[in-house]
Every structure is written in structure tokens, then in C-alpha cells.
Amino acid sequence: MTDLILGITISIVAGVISSYLFLMYFLKRKRVKIEISPHVSKVIFEGEVNYFFKFVNKTNSEIFDIRIEPTFYKQVGGVGGMNIQGKDIVLKDNFISYIPCKKKSDTNSLHAMRVRTSEDIESNWSDTSSYIRLTVIAKHSLSGFTNIFVQDFYCKDVITTKRFKSGDDLGVA
Numbered sequence: 419m420t421d422l423i424l425g426i427t428i429s430i431v432a433g434v435i436s437s438y439l440f441l442m443y444f445l446k447r448k449r450v451k452i453e454i455s456p457h458v459s460k461v462i463f464e465g466e467v468n469y470f471f472k473f474v475n476k477t478n479s480e481i482f483d484i485r486i487e488p489t490f491y492k493q494v495g496g497v498g499g500m501n502i503q504g505k506d507i508v509l510k511d512n513f514i515s516y517i518p519c520k521k522k523s524d525t526n527s528l529h530a531m532r533v534r535t536s537e538d539i540e541s542n543w544s545d546t547s548s549y550i551r552l553t554v555i556a557k558h559s560l561s562g563f564t565n566i567f568v569q570d571f572y573c574k575d576v577i578t579t580k581r582f583k584s585g586d587d588l589g590v591a
Contacts, residue, residue, distance in 0.1 A: 448561035451476040452554050454569035455588035458539075458577045459532075468510075468534040471552050472582045473567070475517045475529040480559040484514040486533050487555070492548040505542075507550070509535050517556075520586070527585040543574050 455472040462468070471488060475481055488507040493500045511533060520529045539550065550571040557564045580590035 445561055445563075448479070448558050449477075449563050450481050450556045450558050450565040450567075452481075452556060452565070452567045453588060454552060454554060454567060455582065455590075456569065456571075456576060457580075457582070457588070457590050458550075458571060459582050459590055460540075460577050460579050461581060463534065466536050467538070468536050469539055469577070470532045470534045470582065472530065472532045472588060473552075473554055474531075474586055474588065475519060475556075476586075477558065478519055480516060480518050481556040482516045482559055483564075484517060484531075484554065484556040486512050486514070487553040488535065489551050489553070490539065490542055490548065491551060492544070500547075507535050507537055507539060509533050530585055532582060540574060540577060546573070549573075 453474050453476055457472075459470040459472070460467060461470060471486070473486075486509060488509065489504045490507055491502050491504050494503045495501075514531065517531060518524070518528050542548075543550075552569045552571070554567045555564060556567075578590050583589050583591050
């Protein structure tokens with residue numbers, strides 16, 4: 419009888435430990451990894467001025483349900499102090515259903531995405547307390563875990579007339 423209880427206890431403890439190790443080591447690695455460029459590229463595209471944001475899927479797997487939300491924040495006076503007021507920047511495409519992972523056979527760098535807006539963000543950027551926050555929300559294709567990535571642009575100096583480099587490079591040239 420004691421051997422039976424000891425066997426059951428050992429089985430339960432081994433199951434709990436193996437489940438913990440699975441969750442901590444396997445699933446923890448199955449998270450979305452995205453890098454966002456610190457630049458905003460101002461380019462004439464389709465006859466109008468557009469501002470491009472770039473981000474790259476650094477995950478070893480596909481990601482899906484990607485939402486991109488740029489927001490312009492500026493300080494406004496409130497009773498007893500300052501508050502932040504947000505205004506959404508409308509993108510041409512703010513939802514991407516699927517982005518593949520990086521592959522050697524991919525000559526078009528489909529894992530690197532550029533999104534654009536035709537709003538004149540330079541004229542809306544009126545003072546030094548204003549900034550733009552780009553938020554990218556994505557799900558991992560295997561685990562289903564969602565991660566949120568944020569890049570803040572604090573001054574107009576991040577806007578450049580140079581174009582983004584191709585592939586993983588987040589720089590401009």
C-alpha cells in the first residue's frame with residue numbers, strides 16, 4: 419500500500435515538473451519578436467507625400483493578426499497639471515493578416531513590412547512635448563501568444579526624406 423501511494427506521488431510530482439519545464443522552456447521561446455525602425459521615411463508615393471514606418475518579423479515562425487496603431491500624442495493643460503491627448507494617425511493598411519518568418523529563399527524580404535500614412539504628420543507636430551507612438555500587436559502562429567511592441571518618436575528629426583533599406587536593415591539610405 420505504501421509503495422502504491424509513493425508511486426502515485428512520484429508520478430504526480432514528475433508530471434507537474436515536466437509540465438512546468440515544458441511551459442517555461444518551450445512555450446516561452448514561442449513568442450513574437452518584432453523590431454521597429456527608429457526612422458520615419460517621408461517619400462512621394464502615388465503622387466502624394468506619404469510617411470512610412472518599418473518593422474521586421476524576427477520570430478522563427480510566422481505571425482498573424484498584426485495590428486499597427488500609430489498615435490500622435492501631445493500635452494494639453496488640465497486642472498492641476500498636464501494631460502496627454504491622443505489622436506490616431508490613419509494608415510492606408512493598419513491590419514495585416516499574415517507575415518512569414520525570414521527564409522533564405524525569400525528574395526523579396528516578405529518578413530519586413532512598411533506601412534504608410536498620407537496624413538501630414540509634420541504639420542501636426544507643433545511643439546517639443548508632442549510625440550508619435552507606433553504600436554505593433556501580433557500573435558505567434560504556433561503558440562497563439564500575443565505580444566505588443568512600441569516605438570516612440572520624440573522629435574521631428576526622426577522624419578527623413580531617405581528611403582528604408584531593404585530586408586532586415588531598419589536604417590535609411
